[in-house]
Amino acid sequence: xxxxxxxxxxxKDQIQKLALSTIGFIVLVYVYFSFFLGPLTRSHDSMLxxxxxxxxxxxxxxxxxxxxxxxxxxxxxATSRYAALTSLSPxxxxxxxxxxxxxxxxxxxxxxxxxxxxEGNLPYKEADLSGWMRYTWMLxxxxxxxxxxxxAVAELENTEALLSINKINIHALxxxxxxxxxxxxxxxxxxxx
Amino acid sequence: MALxxxxxxxxxxxxxxxxxxxxxxxxxxxGGLGAIMFIxxxxxxxxxxxxxxxxxxxxxxxxxxEPNVTAAQKRSKELNGIISTTKVLxxxxxxxxxxxxxxxxxxRCVAPNAQLTSVDGAVLEDNRGVSVMIEGxxxxxxxxxxxxxxxxxLLEQLGQSYHDVKIEFxxxxxxxxxxxxxxxxxxxARFALSVTFNPSNPAKVAPPAPARSKK
Numbered sequence: 001x002x003x004x005x006x007x008x009x010x011x012k013d014q015i016q017k018l019a020l021s022t023i024g025f026i027v028l029v030y031v032y033f034s035f036f037l038g039p040l041t042r043s044h045d046s047m048l049x050x051x052x053x054x055x056x057x058x059x060x061x062x063x064x065x066x067x068x069x070x071x072x073x074x075x076x077x078a079t080s081r082y083a084a085l086t087s088l089s090p091x092x093x094x095x096x097x098x099x100x101x102x103x104x105x106x107x108x109x110x111x112x113x114x115x116x117x118x119e120g121n122l123p124y125k126e127a128d129l130s131g132w133m134r135y136t137w138m139l140x141x142x143x144x145x146x147x148x149x150x151x152a153v154a155e156l157e158n159t160e161a162l163l164s165i166n167k168i169n170i171h172a173l174x175x176x177x178x179x180x181x182x183x184x185x186x187x188x189x190x191x192x193x
Numbered sequence: 194m195a196l197x198x199x200x201x202x203x204x205x206x207x208x209x210x211x212x213x214x215x216x217x218x219x220x221x222x223x224g225g226l227g228a229i230m231f232i233x234x235x236x237x238x239x240x241x242x243x244x245x246x247x248x249x250x251x252x253x254x255x256x257x258x259e260p261n262v263t264a265a266q267k268r269s270k271e272l273n274g275i276i277s278t279t280k281v282l283x284x285x286x287x288x289x290x291x292x293x294x295x296x297x298x299x300x301r302c303v304a305p306n307a308q309l310t311s312v313d314g315a316v317l318e319d320n321r322g323v324s325v326m327i328e329g330x331x332x333x334x335x336x337x338x339x340x341x342x343x344x345x346x347l348l349e350q351l352g353q354s355y356h357d358v359k360i361e362f363x364x365x366x367x368x369x370x371x372x373x374x375x376x377x378x379x380x381x382a383r384f385a386l387s388v389t390f391n392p393s394n395p396a397k398v399a400p401p402a403p404a405r406s407k408k
Protein backbone atom coordinates (compact mmCIF):
# COMPACT_ATOMS: atom_id res chain seq x y z
CA UNK A 1 0.00 0.00 0.00
CA UNK A 2 2.76 2.36 0.98
CA UNK A 3 4.65 1.56 -2.20
CA UNK A 4 1.50 2.29 -4.26
CA UNK A 5 1.09 5.70 -2.64
CA UNK A 6 4.76 6.48 -3.19
CA UNK A 7 4.26 5.61 -6.87
CA UNK A 8 1.25 8.00 -7.27
CA UNK A 9 2.60 11.01 -5.36
CA UNK A 10 4.92 13.16 -7.54
CA UNK A 11 8.53 13.27 -6.64
CA LYS A 12 10.66 16.42 -6.54
CA ASP A 13 11.68 16.20 -10.18
CA GLN A 14 8.09 15.84 -11.24
CA ILE A 15 7.01 18.87 -9.16
CA GLN A 16 9.73 20.94 -10.85
CA LYS A 17 8.53 19.82 -14.26
CA LEU A 18 4.92 20.57 -13.27
CA ALA A 19 5.91 24.09 -12.18
CA LEU A 20 7.85 24.58 -15.41
CA SER A 21 4.83 23.50 -17.41
CA THR A 22 2.59 25.94 -15.51
CA ILE A 23 5.02 28.81 -16.13
CA GLY A 24 5.18 27.85 -19.79
CA PHE A 25 1.41 27.89 -19.96
CA ILE A 26 1.19 31.33 -18.38
CA VAL A 27 3.87 32.69 -20.72
CA LEU A 28 2.07 31.21 -23.71
CA VAL A 29 -1.25 32.76 -22.70
CA TYR A 30 0.41 36.13 -22.06
CA VAL A 31 2.27 36.16 -25.38
CA TYR A 32 -0.82 35.01 -27.25
CA PHE A 33 -3.10 37.67 -25.87
CA SER A 34 -0.57 40.49 -25.76
CA PHE A 35 1.18 40.05 -29.08
CA PHE A 36 -1.21 38.12 -31.26
CA LEU A 37 -4.88 38.17 -30.40
CA GLY A 38 -4.90 41.59 -28.67
CA PRO A 39 -3.50 43.64 -31.56
CA LEU A 40 -5.64 41.71 -34.00
CA THR A 41 -8.77 42.43 -31.99
CA ARG A 42 -7.83 46.10 -31.63
CA SER A 43 -7.22 46.41 -35.36
CA HIS A 44 -10.50 44.59 -36.01
CA ASP A 45 -12.40 46.93 -33.67
CA SER A 46 -10.79 50.08 -35.02
CA MET A 47 -11.63 49.03 -38.57
CA LEU A 48 -15.24 48.43 -37.57
CA UNK A 49 -15.36 51.89 -36.00
CA UNK A 50 -13.86 53.39 -39.16
CA UNK A 51 -16.38 51.58 -41.34
CA UNK A 52 -19.28 52.75 -39.22
CA UNK A 53 -17.89 56.29 -39.20
CA UNK A 54 -17.42 56.34 -42.97
CA UNK A 55 -20.84 54.84 -43.56
CA UNK A 56 -22.48 57.51 -41.42
CA UNK A 57 -20.42 60.13 -43.28
CA UNK A 58 -21.57 58.68 -46.60
CA UNK A 59 -25.17 58.78 -45.39
CA UNK A 60 -24.90 62.37 -44.24
CA UNK A 61 -22.98 63.29 -47.41
CA UNK A 62 -25.91 62.30 -49.56
CA UNK A 63 -28.23 64.38 -47.38
CA UNK A 64 -25.75 67.26 -47.46
CA UNK A 65 -25.53 67.20 -51.24
CA UNK A 66 -29.32 67.09 -51.59
CA UNK A 67 -29.59 69.97 -49.14
CA UNK A 68 -27.00 71.99 -51.07
CA UNK A 69 -28.79 71.37 -54.32
CA UNK A 70 -32.13 72.44 -52.80
CA UNK A 71 -30.49 75.47 -51.21
CA UNK A 72 -29.02 76.43 -54.59
CA UNK A 73 -32.53 76.48 -56.05
CA UNK A 74 -33.99 78.39 -53.09
CA UNK A 75 -31.16 80.90 -52.99
CA UNK A 76 -31.39 81.89 -56.64
CA UNK A 77 -33.40 85.02 -55.79
CA ALA A 78 -31.06 85.94 -52.94
CA THR A 79 -27.93 85.39 -55.04
CA SER A 80 -29.20 87.56 -57.88
CA ARG A 81 -30.25 90.23 -55.40
CA TYR A 82 -26.89 90.01 -53.64
CA ALA A 83 -25.12 90.35 -57.00
CA ALA A 84 -27.21 93.44 -57.76
CA LEU A 85 -26.37 94.96 -54.37
CA THR A 86 -22.65 94.22 -54.66
CA SER A 87 -22.61 95.73 -58.14
CA LEU A 88 -23.44 99.06 -56.47
CA SER A 89 -19.95 99.01 -54.94
CA PRO A 90 -17.39 99.29 -57.72
CA UNK A 91 -13.74 98.33 -57.31
CA UNK A 92 -11.47 100.87 -55.66
CA UNK A 93 -11.63 103.22 -52.71
CA UNK A 94 -15.13 104.67 -52.20
CA UNK A 95 -13.67 108.18 -51.87
CA UNK A 96 -12.46 107.80 -55.45
CA UNK A 97 -15.73 106.78 -57.06
CA UNK A 98 -18.62 107.91 -54.83
CA UNK A 99 -18.20 111.73 -55.09
CA UNK A 100 -17.90 111.66 -58.92
CA UNK A 101 -20.93 109.39 -59.08
CA UNK A 102 -22.99 111.84 -57.01
CA UNK A 103 -21.73 114.78 -59.03
CA UNK A 104 -22.75 113.08 -62.26
CA UNK A 105 -26.09 112.01 -60.78
CA UNK A 106 -27.09 115.54 -59.77
CA UNK A 107 -25.60 117.08 -62.93
CA UNK A 108 -27.90 114.85 -64.98
CA UNK A 109 -30.79 116.43 -63.07
CA UNK A 110 -29.56 119.99 -63.72
CA UNK A 111 -28.11 120.45 -60.25
CA UNK A 112 -24.56 121.62 -60.73
CA UNK A 113 -21.61 122.24 -58.44
CA UNK A 114 -22.43 119.34 -56.15
CA UNK A 115 -19.69 118.55 -53.67
CA UNK A 116 -19.42 115.34 -51.68
CA UNK A 117 -17.32 115.03 -48.55
CA UNK A 118 -16.57 111.89 -46.62
CA GLU A 119 -17.62 112.31 -42.99
CA GLY A 120 -16.51 108.91 -41.74
CA ASN A 121 -16.85 105.19 -42.02
CA LEU A 122 -17.71 102.48 -39.54
CA PRO A 123 -18.06 98.71 -39.66
CA TYR A 124 -21.53 97.29 -39.11
CA LYS A 125 -22.37 95.66 -35.78
CA GLU A 126 -24.21 92.80 -37.48
CA ALA A 127 -22.01 89.74 -38.00
CA ASP A 128 -23.65 89.11 -41.36
CA LEU A 129 -22.38 92.45 -42.62
CA SER A 130 -18.75 91.85 -41.68
CA GLY A 131 -17.82 92.35 -45.34
CA TRP A 132 -19.55 95.73 -45.55
CA MET A 133 -18.75 99.22 -44.27
CA ARG A 134 -21.05 102.12 -43.48
CA TYR A 135 -19.82 105.34 -45.06
CA THR A 136 -21.29 108.70 -44.11
CA TRP A 137 -21.11 111.50 -46.66
CA MET A 138 -22.10 115.14 -46.77
CA LEU A 139 -23.56 116.29 -50.07
CA UNK A 140 -23.68 120.04 -50.67
CA UNK A 141 -25.94 121.34 -53.40
CA UNK A 142 -25.28 125.10 -53.45
CA UNK A 143 -28.15 126.00 -55.75
CA UNK A 144 -31.21 123.89 -56.46
CA UNK A 145 -34.77 124.52 -57.48
CA UNK A 146 -37.25 122.84 -55.12
CA UNK A 147 -39.03 120.95 -57.92
CA UNK A 148 -35.76 119.64 -59.28
CA UNK A 149 -34.53 118.85 -55.78
CA UNK A 150 -37.66 116.80 -55.07
CA UNK A 151 -37.16 114.82 -58.29
CA ALA A 152 -33.50 114.33 -57.50
CA VAL A 153 -34.19 113.07 -53.97
CA ALA A 154 -36.86 110.67 -55.26
CA GLU A 155 -34.51 109.44 -57.98
CA LEU A 156 -31.64 109.08 -55.52
CA GLU A 157 -33.76 107.09 -53.06
CA ASN A 158 -35.02 104.82 -55.82
CA THR A 159 -31.76 104.16 -57.63
CA GLU A 160 -29.33 104.00 -54.72
CA ALA A 161 -30.86 101.19 -52.68
CA LEU A 162 -28.06 101.13 -50.12
CA LEU A 163 -28.11 104.88 -49.57
CA SER A 164 -30.23 106.53 -46.90
CA ILE A 165 -30.60 110.22 -46.21
CA ASN A 166 -30.15 110.87 -42.51
CA LYS A 167 -30.32 114.65 -42.48
CA ILE A 168 -31.62 117.21 -44.91
CA ASN A 169 -31.13 120.97 -44.71
CA ILE A 170 -32.84 123.25 -47.19
CA HIS A 171 -32.30 126.99 -46.90
CA ALA A 172 -33.65 129.62 -49.23
CA LEU A 173 -30.93 131.70 -50.85
CA UNK A 174 -31.37 135.31 -49.69
CA UNK A 175 -30.03 136.56 -53.00
CA UNK A 176 -32.35 134.40 -55.12
CA UNK A 177 -35.41 133.00 -53.29
CA UNK A 178 -36.25 130.81 -56.28
CA UNK A 179 -33.32 128.61 -55.38
CA UNK A 180 -32.32 126.77 -52.25
CA UNK A 181 -29.04 125.79 -50.75
CA UNK A 182 -29.25 122.13 -49.79
CA UNK A 183 -27.07 119.82 -47.79
CA UNK A 184 -27.75 116.12 -47.35
CA UNK A 185 -26.12 113.81 -44.86
CA UNK A 186 -26.30 110.34 -46.34
CA UNK A 187 -25.01 106.95 -45.34
CA UNK A 188 -24.22 104.12 -47.70
CA UNK A 189 -23.41 100.47 -47.24
CA UNK A 190 -20.35 99.68 -49.32
CA UNK A 191 -18.77 96.30 -49.88
CA UNK A 192 -15.18 96.02 -48.65
CA UNK A 193 -12.92 95.35 -51.62
CA MET B 194 -3.24 -20.57 -6.24
CA ALA B 195 -0.51 -20.26 -8.77
CA LEU B 196 2.53 -18.29 -7.85
CA UNK B 197 2.93 -15.25 -10.13
CA UNK B 198 6.34 -13.71 -10.24
CA UNK B 199 6.87 -10.35 -11.94
CA UNK B 200 10.44 -10.34 -12.98
CA UNK B 201 10.09 -7.12 -15.06
CA UNK B 202 8.63 -4.90 -12.37
CA UNK B 203 11.40 -2.35 -12.65
CA UNK B 204 10.83 -1.94 -16.37
CA UNK B 205 7.09 -1.61 -15.79
CA UNK B 206 7.66 1.04 -13.14
CA UNK B 207 9.92 3.04 -15.45
CA UNK B 208 7.34 2.78 -18.20
CA UNK B 209 4.60 4.02 -15.84
CA UNK B 210 6.82 6.86 -14.69
CA UNK B 211 7.48 7.87 -18.31
CA UNK B 212 3.74 7.86 -18.98
CA UNK B 213 3.10 10.04 -15.92
CA UNK B 214 5.90 12.49 -16.78
CA UNK B 215 4.34 15.94 -15.91
CA UNK B 216 6.58 17.81 -18.34
CA UNK B 217 5.54 15.59 -21.15
CA UNK B 218 1.86 15.89 -20.21
CA UNK B 219 2.24 19.66 -19.79
CA UNK B 220 3.89 19.93 -23.18
CA UNK B 221 1.07 17.98 -24.70
CA UNK B 222 -1.52 20.17 -23.02
CA UNK B 223 0.37 23.28 -24.11
CA GLY B 224 0.62 21.97 -27.62
CA GLY B 225 -3.12 21.29 -27.68
CA LEU B 226 -3.93 24.67 -26.30
CA GLY B 227 -1.49 26.30 -28.70
CA ALA B 228 -3.17 24.56 -31.60
CA ILE B 229 -6.62 25.72 -30.47
CA MET B 230 -5.30 29.24 -29.97
CA PHE B 231 -3.64 29.22 -33.37
CA ILE B 232 -6.85 28.10 -35.05
CA UNK B 233 -8.80 30.77 -33.16
CA UNK B 234 -6.20 33.37 -34.16
CA UNK B 235 -6.36 32.33 -37.79
CA UNK B 236 -10.14 32.53 -37.72
CA UNK B 237 -9.93 36.03 -36.28
CA UNK B 238 -7.29 37.05 -38.82
CA UNK B 239 -9.52 35.78 -41.62
CA UNK B 240 -12.43 37.83 -40.30
CA UNK B 241 -10.16 40.88 -39.95
CA UNK B 242 -9.08 40.50 -43.56
CA UNK B 243 -12.74 40.46 -44.59
CA UNK B 244 -13.36 43.63 -42.59
CA UNK B 245 -10.27 45.23 -44.13
CA UNK B 246 -11.64 44.51 -47.60
CA UNK B 247 -14.96 46.04 -46.56
CA UNK B 248 -13.13 49.07 -45.17
CA UNK B 249 -11.22 49.49 -48.42
CA UNK B 250 -14.48 49.46 -50.38
CA UNK B 251 -16.05 52.06 -48.07
CA UNK B 252 -12.91 54.20 -48.13
CA UNK B 253 -12.88 54.12 -51.91
CA UNK B 254 -16.53 55.22 -52.02
CA UNK B 255 -15.79 57.99 -49.54
CA UNK B 256 -12.75 59.20 -51.49
CA UNK B 257 -15.00 59.50 -54.54
CA UNK B 258 -17.74 61.34 -52.66
CA GLU B 259 -15.60 63.49 -50.33
CA PRO B 260 -14.57 66.23 -52.82
CA ASN B 261 -18.18 66.69 -53.89
CA VAL B 262 -19.35 66.82 -50.29
CA THR B 263 -16.66 69.33 -49.34
CA ALA B 264 -17.61 71.49 -52.31
CA ALA B 265 -21.31 71.17 -51.44
CA GLN B 266 -20.63 72.13 -47.81
CA LYS B 267 -18.56 75.12 -48.90
CA ARG B 268 -21.26 76.22 -51.32
CA SER B 269 -23.97 75.76 -48.67
CA LYS B 270 -22.00 77.92 -46.25
CA GLU B 271 -21.49 80.54 -48.95
CA LEU B 272 -25.18 80.50 -49.89
CA ASN B 273 -26.29 80.76 -46.28
CA GLY B 274 -23.95 83.73 -45.88
CA ILE B 275 -25.41 85.36 -49.00
CA ILE B 276 -28.98 84.74 -47.84
CA SER B 277 -28.41 86.17 -44.38
CA THR B 278 -26.42 89.17 -45.70
CA THR B 279 -29.11 89.91 -48.27
CA LYS B 280 -31.75 89.65 -45.56
CA VAL B 281 -29.92 92.15 -43.35
CA LEU B 282 -29.29 94.52 -46.28
CA UNK B 283 -32.96 94.28 -47.28
CA UNK B 284 -33.85 95.14 -43.68
CA UNK B 285 -31.66 98.25 -43.90
CA UNK B 286 -33.19 99.19 -47.26
CA UNK B 287 -36.75 98.68 -46.05
CA UNK B 288 -36.23 100.61 -42.83
CA UNK B 289 -35.00 103.72 -44.67
CA UNK B 290 -37.02 106.89 -44.40
CA UNK B 291 -37.94 108.28 -47.82
CA UNK B 292 -37.67 112.04 -47.87
CA UNK B 293 -39.15 112.60 -51.33
CA UNK B 294 -42.78 111.84 -50.30
CA UNK B 295 -42.36 114.08 -47.28
CA UNK B 296 -41.05 116.95 -49.41
CA UNK B 297 -43.94 116.47 -51.80
CA UNK B 298 -46.49 116.68 -48.98
CA UNK B 299 -44.75 119.71 -47.57
CA UNK B 300 -44.77 121.52 -50.89
CA ARG B 301 -48.49 120.81 -51.32
CA CYS B 302 -49.27 122.36 -47.96
CA VAL B 303 -47.59 125.69 -48.68
CA ALA B 304 -50.20 128.20 -49.82
CA PRO B 305 -49.32 131.15 -52.12
CA ASN B 306 -49.35 133.50 -49.12
CA ALA B 307 -46.66 131.50 -47.29
CA GLN B 308 -42.98 131.03 -47.90
CA LEU B 309 -40.65 128.55 -46.29
CA THR B 310 -37.17 129.83 -45.63
CA SER B 311 -35.61 126.70 -44.22
CA VAL B 312 -36.32 123.06 -43.67
CA ASP B 313 -33.98 121.07 -41.39
CA GLY B 314 -34.87 117.43 -41.02
CA ALA B 315 -33.19 114.49 -39.40
CA VAL B 316 -33.93 110.82 -38.93
CA LEU B 317 -33.51 110.06 -35.23
CA GLU B 318 -31.12 107.36 -34.05
CA ASP B 319 -32.31 103.75 -34.38
CA ASN B 320 -35.19 104.90 -36.61
CA ARG B 321 -37.11 106.18 -33.60
CA GLY B 322 -38.74 108.83 -35.73
CA VAL B 323 -38.16 111.91 -37.81
CA SER B 324 -37.75 115.43 -36.58
CA VAL B 325 -38.10 118.45 -38.86
CA MET B 326 -37.78 122.15 -38.12
CA ILE B 327 -39.56 124.38 -40.63
CA GLU B 328 -39.11 128.13 -40.69
CA GLY B 329 -40.97 130.54 -42.91
CA UNK B 330 -43.07 133.61 -43.44
CA UNK B 331 -46.84 133.96 -43.78
CA UNK B 332 -48.65 136.97 -45.16
CA UNK B 333 -52.27 138.04 -45.09
CA UNK B 334 -54.75 140.16 -43.26
CA UNK B 335 -54.29 137.68 -40.44
CA UNK B 336 -50.77 136.36 -40.96
CA UNK B 337 -50.88 134.26 -37.77
CA UNK B 338 -54.03 132.58 -39.09
CA UNK B 339 -52.25 131.87 -42.36
CA UNK B 340 -49.41 130.23 -40.42
CA UNK B 341 -51.90 128.21 -38.38
CA UNK B 342 -53.62 127.13 -41.59
CA UNK B 343 -50.31 125.81 -42.83
CA UNK B 344 -49.78 123.93 -39.57
CA UNK B 345 -53.26 122.39 -39.73
CA UNK B 346 -52.87 121.36 -43.35
CA LEU B 347 -49.48 119.87 -42.68
CA LEU B 348 -50.84 117.94 -39.70
CA GLU B 349 -53.63 116.54 -41.84
CA GLN B 350 -51.37 115.62 -44.75
CA LEU B 351 -48.63 114.02 -42.67
CA GLY B 352 -51.19 112.21 -40.52
CA GLN B 353 -52.31 110.29 -43.61
CA SER B 354 -48.92 108.64 -44.05
CA TYR B 355 -47.15 108.75 -40.70
CA HIS B 356 -47.92 107.98 -37.09
CA ASP B 357 -47.66 110.11 -33.92
CA VAL B 358 -47.50 113.32 -35.91
CA LYS B 359 -46.87 116.37 -33.72
CA ILE B 360 -46.57 119.85 -35.15
CA GLU B 361 -46.18 122.82 -32.89
CA PHE B 362 -45.06 126.38 -33.20
CA UNK B 363 -41.70 127.14 -31.74
CA UNK B 364 -42.05 130.80 -32.64
CA UNK B 365 -44.79 132.87 -34.23
CA UNK B 366 -44.20 136.58 -34.33
CA UNK B 367 -45.57 139.51 -36.31
CA UNK B 368 -43.21 141.46 -38.53
CA UNK B 369 -43.22 145.16 -39.21
CA UNK B 370 -42.63 144.71 -42.92
CA UNK B 371 -45.49 144.34 -45.40
CA UNK B 372 -45.72 142.03 -48.39
CA UNK B 373 -47.49 142.88 -51.63
CA UNK B 374 -49.74 140.02 -52.67
CA UNK B 375 -52.09 140.47 -55.62
CA UNK B 376 -51.46 144.21 -55.55
CA UNK B 377 -52.48 144.56 -51.90
CA UNK B 378 -50.18 145.11 -48.95
CA UNK B 379 -50.42 142.36 -46.39
CA UNK B 380 -49.05 142.02 -42.89
CA UNK B 381 -46.41 139.37 -42.33
CA ALA B 382 -45.55 136.92 -39.57
CA ARG B 383 -42.50 134.76 -39.07
CA PHE B 384 -43.00 131.25 -37.80
CA ALA B 385 -40.99 128.20 -36.83
CA LEU B 386 -42.68 124.81 -36.74
CA SER B 387 -41.36 121.76 -35.00
CA VAL B 388 -42.55 118.59 -36.69
CA THR B 389 -42.04 115.10 -35.28
CA PHE B 390 -43.55 111.86 -36.52
CA ASN B 391 -42.94 108.18 -36.69
CA PRO B 392 -42.69 106.70 -40.18
CA SER B 393 -43.50 103.19 -38.98
CA ASN B 394 -44.79 102.20 -42.39
CA PRO B 395 -42.53 104.06 -44.79
CA ALA B 396 -43.39 104.15 -48.47
CA LYS B 397 -41.57 101.48 -50.43
CA VAL B 398 -41.04 103.58 -53.51
CA ALA B 399 -40.69 107.30 -53.69
CA PRO B 400 -43.47 108.84 -55.77
CA PRO B 401 -42.85 111.28 -58.60
CA ALA B 402 -41.28 114.57 -57.74
CA PRO B 403 -43.33 117.30 -56.10
CA ALA B 404 -45.60 119.13 -58.48
CA ARG B 405 -45.48 122.51 -56.82
CA SER B 406 -42.44 124.57 -56.08
CA LYS B 407 -41.60 126.09 -52.75
CA LYS B 408 -42.71 129.63 -52.50
